[in-house]
Amino acid sequence: MSTLSSRRDFVARSGTMVGGAWLAVHLPAIEAAARHARRALGRHAPFGVIYFMDKALGTFGAQFLQPIRGGLPDLLKAARAKNPAVRGFAELSFEQQTDVLRGMEQTPFFGAVRFLTVAGMFGDPSYGGNQDRIGWQLIGFDGGHAHQPPFGYYDANQR
Amino acid sequence: MPTSGKAGSAPAGGVRFQTRSEVDFVVVGSGAAGGVLAKELSSAGFSVVVLEQGPYLRPGDFRHDEVGGFFNFDLLPKPNEFPSTFRQTEQDEATVQAFPPSVLYAKLVGGSSVHFTANYWRFRPTDFVERSRIGAIEGTGFADWPIPYADLEPYYTKVDWEVGVSGAPGFGEPPRSRPYPIPPLPVKSSGVLLERAALKLGLHPSPAPMAILSRPHNNRASCIHCGFCMFFGCEVGAKSSSLASMIPVAEATGRCEIRPEATVFRIETNTAGRVTQVLYWDKDGREQAQRARAVVLSANGAETARLLLLSESSRFPGGLANSSGKVGKYLMLNGYCTAYGYFEHPLNEYKSVQVTRVVMDYYDTDPARGCYGGGGIDARFDTYPVMFGLGGLPGDAPQWGPEYKRMLAEYYTHTMAVAGHSTSLPLESNSISLDPNVRDKYGRPALRLTYKDHPDDLKILRFFQDRCKELLDAAGARRVWANPVQEQNVAVHLLGTCRMGDHPAESVVDKYHRAHDVRNLFICDGSSFVTSGRGQPTMTIQALAFRAADHIIQFARRGEI
Numbered sequence: 222m223s224t225l226s227s228r229r230d231f232v233a234r235s236g237t238m239v240g241g242a243w244l245a246v247h248l249p250a251i252e253a254a255a256r257h258a259r260r261a262l263g264r265h266a267p268f269g270v271i272y273f274m275d276k277a278l279g280t281f282g283a284q285f286l287q288p289i290r291g292g293l294p295d296l297l298k299a300a301r302a303k304n305p306a307v308r309g310f311a312e313l314s315f316e317q318q319t320d321v322l323r324g325m326e327q328t329p330f331f332g333a334v335r336f337l338t339v340a341g342m343f344g345d346p347s348y349g350g351n352q353d354r355i356g357w358q359l360i361g362f363d364g365g366h367a368h369q370p371p372f373g374y375y376d377a378n379q380r
Numbered sequence: 381m382p383t384s385g386k387a388g389s390a391p392a393g394g395v396r397f398q399t400r401s402e403v404d405f406v407v408v409g410s411g412a413a414g415g416v417l418a419k420e421l422s423s424a425g426f427s428v429v430v431l432e433q434g435p436y437l438r439p440g441d442f443r444h445d446e447v448g449g450f451f452n453f454d455l456l457p458k459p460n461e462f463p464s465t466f467r468q469t470e471q472d473e474a475t476v477q478a479f480p481p482s483v484l485y486a487k488l489v490g491g492s493s494v495h496f497t498a499n500y501w502r503f504r505p506t507d508f509v510e511r512s513r514i515g516a517i518e519g520t521g522f523a524d525w526p527i528p529y530a531d532l533e534p535y536y537t538k539v540d541w542e543v544g545v546s547g548a549p550g551f552g553e554p555p556r557s558r559p560y561p562i563p564p565l566p567v568k569s570s571g572v573l574l575e576r577a578a579l580k581l582g583l584h585p586s587p588a589p590m591a592i593l594s595r596p597h598n599n600r601a602s603c604i605h606c607g608f609c610m611f612f613g614c615e616v617g618a619k620s621s622s623l624a625s626m627i628p629v630a631e632a633t634g635r636c637e638i639r640p641e642a643t644v645f646r647i648e649t650n651t652a653g654r655v656t657q658v659l660y661w662d663k664d665g666r667e668q669a670q671r672a673r674a675v676v677l678s679a680n681g682a683e684t685a686r687l688l689l690l691s692e693s694s695r696f697p698g699g700l701a702n703s704s705g706k707v708g709k710y711l712m713l714n715g716y717c718t719a720y721g722y723f724e725h726p727l728n729e730y731k732s733v734q735v736t737r738v739v740m741d742y743y744d745t746d747p748a749r750g751c752y753g754g755g756g757i758d759a760r761f762d763t764y765p766v767m768f769g770l771g772g773l774p775g776d777a778p779q780w781g782p783e784y785k786r787m788l789a790e791y792y793t794h795t796m797a798v799a800g801h802s803t804s805l806p807l808e809s810n811s812i813s814l815d816p817n818v819r820d821k822y823g824r825p826a827l828r829l830t831y832k833d834h835p836d837d838l839k840i841l842r843f844f845q846d847r848c849k850e851l852l853d854a855a856g857a858r859r860v861w862a863n864p865v866q867e868q869n870v871a872v873h874l875l876g877t878c879r880m881g882d883h884p885a886e887s888v889v890d891k892y893h894r895a896h897d898v899r900n901l902f903i904c905d906g907s908s909f910v911t912s913g914r915g916q917p918t919m920t921i922q923a924l925a926f927r928a929a930d931h932i933i934q935f936a937r938r939g940e941i
Contacts, residue, residue, distance in 0.1 A: 281452040319781070326779075335780060336770065343765035344447035359785070360792035362730055362765050366444070367604035372732055373569035373793075374725035 273341030273350030282340075285333040292330020299324060395637050399670045403427040404936070406658045406672040408644050408687065411491020412918045413905040413925040414678035415622025416543075419629045420929030421676075422636035426936065429637045429670055430630070431660055433683075434488035436640040439624070442613030446764040449611050455486045455495050461821040466869050468832045474815055482829040483682045483812070483871045489640055490613075490623025491680065493918060497610040497734050498591040498619050499801075500545045501756060501916040502536050502923075504554045505529040506744055510911060514745060517752055520834065521710045521806040525910045526882050526891040529554060535926035536919065543922055544620040546594040550586020552740045564736070565594045565603060569727035570796040571737035574759035577855035583741045588758060591620035591918070592733050600624060605732035610762045642668070645824060647675055647691045647700055647901070655901050661822060674900040674941050676932070678925070681711070681874025681906040682827050685812045688878070688903075690824065701878075701895035701903070706888050710876040711810040711831065712912035715755070715802035715841040717865050719848035720774075721857030726793040729761030742847060743914060745803075753840030755802035755914040757847060761795065768792055774861040798851050800844025801915025804875075805834040812877050829871050841865045873917050878907035892935070893928040900941045904928040 278286050299321045300310040307313055310321065325331045341350030343357065351357060357364045371377035397403050404426035407414045414430060422428045448454040464482040465474035486492045506513065508525040516522060537558050539545060546562045564587035567575075571588075578585040592609065593602045603618040617624040630636040641663035648657045648669070657671045677684050685708040691700035699707050739757040746754070763772045773791060778784040810832065814825035833841075842865050852860045881887025884896035893908060895901040904925050906917055913920060935941050 277447075281447075322780075339769035340447055340451065340766050343769050345443075345445045347445075348447055357765060360765060360768070360788050361726065361728075362792065363728075365606075367606050368731040369605060370566040370732070372566075372605070373727035373729065375569035375572040375723075375727060376567050377569075379567075379572055 269346075269352035270338050270341035270350045273344060273348045274337045276349050277337055277340065282337060285337060288329035288333040292325070292328055292333070295325065295328070295330065296321070394631050395634055397427065397429050397637050397670075399668050402671040402673055403429050404673050405429075405676055406431060406670050406674075407676045407678060408647075408658065409491060409677070409679035409683070409905065410489045410622065410627060410638060410640075411678065411680060411905070412493040412622050412921045414676070415490065415493070415626035415630070416922050416925035417676050417678060417904060417929050417932075418636050418638075419626040419633075420926065421933065422630045422633040424929075424933045425635070426933075427635050428630070429639055429672070431642040431644050431658060431670065432489050432491075432638065432640045433643040434486075434491075434640060436489045436638060437494075437613065437623075439613070439615045439617050442615045444606065444608045444612065446766050449495075450764075450767065455488055455611075455613065456481070456484065457487045462826070463818055463820065464827040464829060465815045465818055466829045466831070468830070468867070468869075470809060470830060474818075474828045474830070476818060476826075477869065480870050482869065483827045483874070485680050485682065485872070485874065488613075488623075489627060489638060490621045493621040494613045494623050495611050496591075496619075496621075496918060497760075497762065499735055499758065499916040500539070500547075500589045500591045500919040501738075501914065502554055502556075502589075503529065503532070503913050503920050504552070504743065507911060507913055508532075510745065514752065517805060517836075519807075521808055521879075522752075523806070523879075523881065523886075523910055526880055532920075532923050532927060533557060535923040535930070538926045539919060539922045542598070542926075543591060543622075543625045544593050544597050544600065545589055545591050545919075547589035548587045550589075550738065550740065551584035552743055553586075560589070562593060562595045562597050564588070565590055565592060565733055566605075567736045568729060568732055568759075570729055570759040570761055571735075573721075573723070573727075573796065573855040574737045574739065574757075574798065574851060577851040577853075578739050578741075580854045581850065583739050585737050585739050588735045588738045589919075590733060590735065593618045593620065598625070603733065607730050607732055608764075610734050639670075643822065644679070644687060645690060645822065647677070647687065649691075649693060649695065649700065649898065651695075653695055653898060655898060674902065674932075674936070676928075677901065677903045678905040681877045681909075682812045682871065684903060684905055684907045685877040686814065686824075686827055689814050696897065701888055701897045701901055703897050704885055704888060706808075706879060706886070708812045708877050709808045709810075710806035710879055711812055711829075711871070712804035712806055712873070712875040712909065713831065713868055713871050714804055714873045714875070714912050714915045714917070715753075715833070715837055715844070715868075716799065716915070717802075717841050717845040717848065717862070718797045718799045719845060719852055719860060719862040720795055720797050721852035721855065722774075722791055722859040723794050723796070723855075723857055727761070727796050728793050729796050730764070730793070734760045734762045739851070742844070749840070749843060751836040751839040751843075752805060753803040753836055755800055755840065755844055756916075757798060757800050757844065757851065760797050760799055762797070763795075765792070774859065775863070798848035800841065800848050802837070802840045802844055803914060804837050804912040806876050806879070806911065807832075807834060812871075812874070829869070831868060831871065833867050838865060838867070873906065873912070873915070875906045875909040875912050875917055878903045879910050880908050881910065892931040893924070894935075902928060902932055
């Protein structure tokens with residue numbers, strides 16, 4: 222189940238980047254794959270990664286379009302090999318999805334999705350991902366504009 | 381500072397020179413060297429036009445945007461417009477490298493000094509006379525500098541005070557005629573841990589000299605510890621880039637025009653072999669020609685070499701000022717290695733400047749190591765969140781999934797690095813040259829990097845990586861990891877390509893940075909280096925620039941240009 226409110230909502234919000242329509246059609250598969258890559262401890266809050274991906278693929282990340290497009294049929298094929306009844310990757314169980322992705326780890330498709338997911342999780346929120354700085358909160362990055370000493374445990378506790 | 385409405389354009393109200401009027405000096409490049417030279421020459425009363433290919437950005441234009449900085453090449457030449465190629469040796473075919481590009485520098489007013497880490501290490505007296513002390517190294521261009529440390533010292537001191545360097549005297553530091561103008565920046569956890577480790581091992585940790593203001597200085601604001609120094613512009617002007625420290629002073633003289641988005645493609649000479657004008661494409665892509673009585677070339681060690689090679693003529697068939705054949709050759713990159721450590725408690729190294737402590741015990745060449753070379757060690761952390769997510773965890777960590785997520789959360793604020801910075805020997809086969817096949821968007825031959833580390837360079841780098849791991853262990857790291865030292869294929873420190881020397885057959889410029897072949901052409905930037913030093917070349921580039929300016933001014937006043 223997509224964590225975004227609706228496919229229409231995504232198309233409306235994404236503007237006319239790479240072809241919001243194209244991405245929206247493939248949204249469930251890509252988002253499910255991305256969810257594996259960004260699944261936080263017990264948190265299911267939306268990172269907004271898919272918005273980041275859309276923006277990225279339309280601009281500086283254009284070189285990832287081909288590997289992602291090229292890899293989606295393979296993803297579907299691998300998904301159907303797990304369970305012939307599914308219409309897409311997103312319909313597999315979590316464990317089955319993990320297995321499929323593990324099998325594709327070395328592919329350019331996986332590399333492209335991973336790169337865009339990580340950049341979407343931890344990049345500036347103005348790109349659409351890392352919503353409400355949730356990615357930065359995960360790793361303890363303050364994201365503030367200025368700091369003052371002491372900065373960390375060891376400089377705070379010098380003898 | 382004067383401002384204008386549009387980022388990238390020159391300030392309103394500054395002096396404007398006509399291209400057809402002959403200014404005293406054209407300075408090509410507004411980076412570490414160009415900024416200093418522009419400021420010194422205009423302050424001495426000369427008219428100066430600075431031609432800078434990049435845009436004129438302001439502190440307010442700089443963002444903490446890691447995606448923009450690293451993946452959208454915000455401050456860099458765009459690789460699809462300005463490709464560069466790489467090969468290891470002349471026997472190989474060079475291929476285009478897109479990410480990262482083969483030659484990496486910042487393209488804007490201020491040059492790479494806008495995005496540097498701001499480590500400012502002086503060379504030591506031994507750096508200038510290593511060949512005399514150690515002897516020749518076969519198969520290399522290993523040579524002494526034509527000047528001793530003592531000649532450069534007053535200018536290092538000018539850099540300290542006028543550019544703005546914070547620090548305190550440390551172990552093995554060379555003699556200085558004045559103290560540091562401002563104290564060291566506050567120590568970070570990485571610095572405390574390095575100090576503890578170094579003392580435990582019988583070494584001598586020191587505060588890191590940094591071109592970042594720890595206190596207000598020269599009417600500039602001090603550091604706010606935001607953490608975005610390396611690879612980013614400083615939005616408060618506390619990092620002492622040429623943009624923050626030199627360019628405004630140059631403009632305030634009323635005799636210096638900064639002309640951004642001006643891509644120089646040729647330096648013209650007359651039948652007497654003197655430079656007469658500098659050709660460039662303006663921001664609209666139109667050809668322009670600025671006349672000048674003399675030219676100072678400070679475009680960085682790659683672009684300076686390319687420009688000379690492109691300025692060939694019947695008088696200079698191998699490239700302007702290249703009767704020696706050494707333009708572009710003897711390229712030295714310095715060595716760089718890191719080891720990482722994970723600690724029990726949070727360090728929060730993402731805050732504040734990248735480096736606060738250094739260890740210089742291994743600076744000099746030690747014959748017992750069985751190779752030429754030495755260097756310095758610093759404690760740092762320069763991995764921003766996206767980069768950490770992509771590759772900041774130890775090599776055996778999962779790259780996706782719940783355990784990957786858990787480790788990111790655990791490691792990011794608990795990790796630091798210890799980095800080694802080392803020497804590179806000058807090899808004639810290591811070079812910047814014109815690619816015969818690939819062209820840039822203007823049709824110029826692309827920059828071609830030919831580079832293979834000398835075996836001694838790799839040996840000393842591995843030595844340093846071992847020392848870095850040793851220090852992290854001694855600091856009490858719970859886990860230490862490092863990526864193996866590899867041969868380099870990305871050029872950041874662009875050194876040696878128009879080396880200084882007394883002999884025209886063996887060098888491109890004399891000890892005053894005057895081209896041996898061209899009386900009114902001066903070349904001063906990283907290309908001037910004879911040896912690579914131990915990393916952090918910008919301090920020495922600027923000291924050389926202050927010294928070059930001093931002599932150029934004297935020559936000009938005596939009518940000797």
